[in-house]
Structure formats: C-alpha cells, structure tokens
Amino acid sequence: MNLLGALKNVVKNSSILSKIWKVIYRIIFKIDPKILANLVYKSRFNKNIDWNNPQDLIEKIYWLQMYSDTSLWTLCADKYRVRRYVESKGCGAYLNKLYGMWEDVDDINWESLPNSFVLKWNNGSGQVILVKDKTKLDIEATKKVLRSWLQSNYGYEGAQLHYLRIKSCIIAEEYLVNTKEEDKSLVDYKLWCFHGSPSFFLVVYDRKGENYKLSAFDLEWNNISEKIFNKDSIHYSGDDFPKPKSFNEMIDVATKLSQDFVEVRVDFYEITEKPIFGELTFTTGYGYYSQDFYRELGQLIDLTQVSKI
Numbered sequence: 001m002n003l004l005g006a007l008k009n010v011v012k013n014s015s016i017l018s019k020i021w022k023v024i025y026r027i028i029f030k031i032d033p034k035i036l037a038n039l040v041y042k043s044r045f046n047k048n049i050d051w052n053n054p055q056d057l058i059e060k061i062y063w064l065q066m067y068s069d070t071s072l073w074t075l076c077a078d079k080y081r082v083r084r085y086v087e088s089k090g091c092g093a094y095l096n097k098l099y100g101m102w103e104d105v106d107d108i109n110w111e112s113l114p115n116s117f118v119l120k121w122n123n124g125s126g127q128v129i130l131v132k133d134k135t136k137l138d139i140e141a142t143k144k145v146l147r148s149w150l151q152s153n154y155g156y157e158g159a160q161l162h163y164l165r166i167k168s169c170i171i172a173e174e175y176l177v178n179t180k181e182e183d184k185s186l187v188d189y190k191l192w193c194f195h196g197s198p199s200f201f202l203v204v205y206d207r208k209g210e211n212y213k214l215s216a217f218d219l220e221w222n223n224i225s226e227k228i229f230n231k232d233s234i235h236y237s238g239d240d241f242p243k244p245k246s247f248n249e250m251i252d253v254a255t256k257l258s259q260d261f262v263e264v265r266v267d268f269y270e271i272t273e274k275p276i277f278g279e280l281t282f283t284t285g286y287g288y289y290s291q292d293f294y295r296e297l298g299q300l301i302d303l304t305q306v307s308k309i
Contacts, residue, residue: 022156029156037062037159044286045294057263057297061283064262065161067308072260073162076280079122080171086277089256094268094277097174105146105170110139116175121149123166125157130175146170160283179272185212188278189244189268191251193258194300198251200224202265202288203241213237214288219251228293235288245273253277263301 028035034051041049041058054063064070076082080101086092099117102108115134119142121127127149131137150170155163178184185207192199198219206213214235216225225238244250246268253275254266267278289297 033159040158055298056294060298060301068306070162073282074165078166079120080169091253094275096276099172101169101171103169105143117172118175120171123168124154186269191254191266193254194263196259198254215239215241228289230290244270246270246275250275
C-alpha cells in the first residue's frame, strides 16, 4: 500500500483525525483543487500531472475538470436529474422505474413504497441501500444513513469539481434482479465512449459487498482483459463472459448519450434481454487498468477540440 493509502486508513479509523483531515482537505481544495488532484494522481502513478501536456486518461480527465465547462457533467452525474438528459436524447424507455425523490428524509412516505426497492444518493458513488423486504427494514437506522449522505459532499473526494454543484437528494427506484441467475448479483455493462464513439466494455459481476470481478471486451466481444488490466488489482478476473442479448442496443443508446462529451462511461444492466440505463460516469476509479492502457485511452481524447476556460 502506498503512503497516501496508509494515511487514509489511519484517518478513516479515527473520528477525530477524520474531522481534522476534512477541514484541512477543504482548505487546500479552496486554495487550489489542482493540489489535491495531483496528490491523488501521484499516489497511483508515481508522478505529477502534466497540466501543460496531459497524456494519459486520468491526466486528461483532471485537465477537463479544471479547464473546461463541466456544467453538463454536473447535470448528468446527478443520478436523479440525469433522467431528464436521457429522456431528451430519446432514450427514456431505458430508464429504471422511479418511485420518488426527497431532499429531506423525513418526507419519505415509506408506506407508499413497494415491498422491494433501492434507495440511492444522487451525489456520490456506491451509496445504495438494497431493500428486498420492506417489512424487515429498520426505518430509523436507514434514515440516519440517508441523512449522513445528504450532509456529505462527494465532490471533495479526489477533487471532482462537478459533484460540488449537485443538489443532494435521495431517490427510490425499482429493485432489479439478475433474471438469468437470480442467486447472483446484477451484471454491470460499462461502455466507455470517446468523442461520441463507443470503445470497449468493462463488465462487472459477482458483486459481494465491496468485492467484485472485472472483465473487458472490445466491440467484437473479444476478451481484452489480459491486454488492459492491472493484474495487481484485487478485482481483476478476466473471465470470459457471454455477450449480452441487447449488445447492439447498448451500443446504440451509448452512442446517443455520449455525443455531447469528450469522454464518458455509459453504464447498463440487462433485464429480460433489454438494456436498463444505470448512470453516466465522467471520473473513473483508478487502478483497474495498466499504465500502458491508461496512456492508450488518453490518446482517444483530443483536447484541441475542447474550449479552455
């Protein structure tokens, strides 16, 4: 584990240090968010971001965050308001069923919700509560968790500026199940797109808590896992995986949804052979891919087409 990672674990396990770190972190962020962006980048790639001549994917994503108009990122990273964008592109039929949205957890009408549903924070990553049976749900404990989400701001994590402008809320959506293998988790089909063109699929499966497996496929559904992944990642698997029945439909929808962006990952589930939209992601997690592949992906982003602000 690198030094920054070790320090994060120490801070995470101490409530006092955690509060102190949050204050320091936000002070540094307000002085210059590029300082924090560089800290995160250097902890993974052992070098500083080249702001004048970024090359790899992560460098260019950070450059876009700092120097381009990311107002549309803010709309589309919002797991509630992105629905309007999806509908505007003629893809509303691929949205999951929405049961409600609340800015105050005390406004949630629990009786009106079905017996199974999913609660999500619109302004974060992975903040999800799966409710299989509402009769077994501890509502007060759940409200406490939801309030903690609403009081947080994910944008400070890794200097992700576009999240800072999202107005937080909680949403409830339909509880989806793996219709092929009901005893297994949903499969995520994450389609990377650059300048409106789909590039390859990242497939996430066998989720168990924070553990999951990763494989990757090109647009001919050739397994490219061996070529692209960081073999040291705890999530690396590289197993072959059946091509989704809605493969072509996913590519078509992703093409429509990615037209306005230099880079974006369009995430889907497949339910009864139909794609269901998951989310749009603009700032990917680090460590999945090899450094060579991060550089290869970086070459797919042409910053000369971006208006610098």
